[in-house]
Amino acid sequence: MVPMNNAVRVSYAHVGAKVNAKHVASLVDYFERGAKPERDDGYGVEIEHLPVRNGTDVAVGYAEPQGVEELLERLRPFYRADQEFVEDGHLLGLKRPGIAISLEPGAQFEVSIGVLHRPEQLREIYSQFRAEADPILDDLGFRLINYGYQPVTGFADIRIHPKRRYAAMNDYLGHVGQYGLNMMRCSASTQVSIDYSDEADAIAKMRVGSALNPIIALLFRNMPYFEGNPSPCPLMRQRIWDKADPQRTGLTPGLYDRRFGWEDYAADVLATPMMFVDLTHTPEAAGMSEDEQEYVAFRQNAADVYPDRPLNDYEVGHLLSTHFNDVRLKNFVEMRHWDSLPIERAELLTATVGNLYYDDAHFARLKDFFDGVSEVEVEAAKADLQARGLDARPYGVSVSQWQAALGLMDTLSAIPGDPVHPAVFQS
Template sequence: MNPPRVSYAHLGAKVNDKHLASLLRFFQSGAKPEKDDGYGVEIEHLPVRNGSDRAVSYAEPDGVETLLERLRPYYDTDKEFVEDGHLLGLSRSGISLSLEPGGQFETSIGVLHTPEELLDVYGQFRNEVAPILDELGFRLVNYGYQPVTGFADITLNPKRRYAVMDEYLGHVGSYGPCMMRASASTQVSIDYDGEADAIAKMRVGTALGPIISLFFRNSPYFEGERNPYPLLRQYIWDKTDAQRTGITPGLFDRRFGWEDYARDVLSTPMMFVDLTHTPEAKGLSEDEQEFPAFERNAADIYPDRELNDYEVSHLLSTHFNDVRLKNFVELRHWDSLPIERAELLAETVKSIFYEDDNFARWKSFAEGLNITDVELAKADLQARGMGARPFGRSMEQWQSELGLSDTRPNIPGDPVHPDVFQR
């Protein structure tokens, strides 16, 4: 007899059944029963001024806003993202450009099937942006954290969502403002063929992600000093907001499914409300369509009906688990990487999740874990770096099992190999 099913929704929170059905429908819409093995790669870049390496802000002269404006002719005019008269994003077939809160410049590339496609699309972006950056006097660098400028000296982009997030995350955790203003990542998104496959991939990604992250670490600096943490990105996110970051609650319970994930999302305070695509809000002012919701969840805000895809996407985008479920599985562990290492990371992800025999092995491995096992592995990696033994295996064993030949980063300031630190 199975023990009683545990609810991982927040205690006492209301969940609307129609909203729940909307998220389940959205997850099902992403299923690809016919094997495609497509993936997407997001690489965030830190804008730093030539000469000083200080962070470049959105609004400063010859800053990030100017860069976006200068890139405008290369992108589709009907796919621009503008808020309050400010250009905040561009897009065309195969690539989208967007900005994270502190001016981090994100390229979202996909759907991809080969590393050559990634190199081609990203290479075209770099060829277009290089002469503009030279004229503006700054660079887009690939580190997990700003090299010189501390978070307190970085201004937020003029986006209403970010102002609200800054206030909320600045109160519920220790490192929300650091994450928003100064961190940068590489993320890889993968397909699933249905509910069981999605959950299995979330488990494998959650268990292996921190191990892979140590091999691909790329955060030599933290707040203008040498970074002391083997996994800085993990350290920051685990201390940002316990309700919406870290390991997905209940993920390693064998009965966990899409409904559990949906209930967790729907019962969490919304943080920021976006009713710009809610028909019932048509005609309301901007302040009435976008506003903070620090205590209310979806049932308190949205009408008693099924939600549209925009509303669902907004709700899912306010959760930041190590592995996030949308209408694909998003793996979020890794520092911003230069393209050659991002390519290797993507190949590693493909090998784990899209080679059938390989994935079957890792799926079986993850099914034998519980949340305590994974938390202990993360803590061990954070405490001992390359001396850790996550899940009882040395890092040398993991390097072999993951097919990683030489992943030691050739960067200044490696916290695991401090002998290479130099400024």
């Protein structure tokens, strides 16, 4: 273990946990450097796909014959050789300007696109990806579909792919919460990231997003199946995340306290058990064995693991990436509520996010509406939406009224669904 000292006790969610003040300052500095005081209005969009075999819809694994690893290998020539991600001889990621491909633990195929400045750019870049991937997929006999959860295969029948981080996550999440292994192996999302101008703007977007985005998630819901059966509740993927590990998922603790700021967010991240320790970019760990540099951490947090010094950007990025709040703060605001969506709906979702969060008048109205809302009220709204769906009344307002207020009344029904199951999505 790398030695540490000079720990302080600051945290909303983990009272009494050790948190190093230099580490807090490192995260705050990272957030400050991510701010864009000059408006840029950029988007990052991540669409996770579920690989399923043609004819059966059974999940396709990473290492199986004509599987996901072979798809990556055959896509390799379209991407930059110097930006590949290879671990222990296995190709796990590809990248070129504007697009990156990575894999989630159950071989979910994530396509990350950005930075975009117009929502319609999403389809332009994504169409190029599909033009390259679809002929290969046809030859391999499987396809990439967009649902919130695998349609046929249950989590116990999916093997995680060979990445050390995911092996540690599998160990950790298999011992905490309720749905951690379901989340890792079978779930898929659409995520949209946006810019912030300063600390106040970042916190405001996190608050509004945490309160509002579950309503948008219902309007864009796309999870008809869970463990091979009809999905048991309208927002099942969100429930999976809420129950995966309450220490690092759901609402950010303290977010709706008016005093909440970047230091509080940093303290919460740093106080949480790390789940997976990564010291591969920690100079003090040079010369340690692979098992000493990367391992599962049930109790250790950052103050137990990292030295008493400012953290470098790789260490900060690792810590932030192992926190899974509904709205996550990095050097952008990442909104994580939504099921995996076909590209037409993903573009509409991106446009909706821009209309609500980048239009000053719209965002001011949302801030006013949610001003004074409490964490308990946001949790109650989420539970209402998860349990009652279209009959819910989040914050005392009907879903149809929200649909009209968000400008989605006429547009959702015009978006085509997945060509395999065209009737799944009902607005």
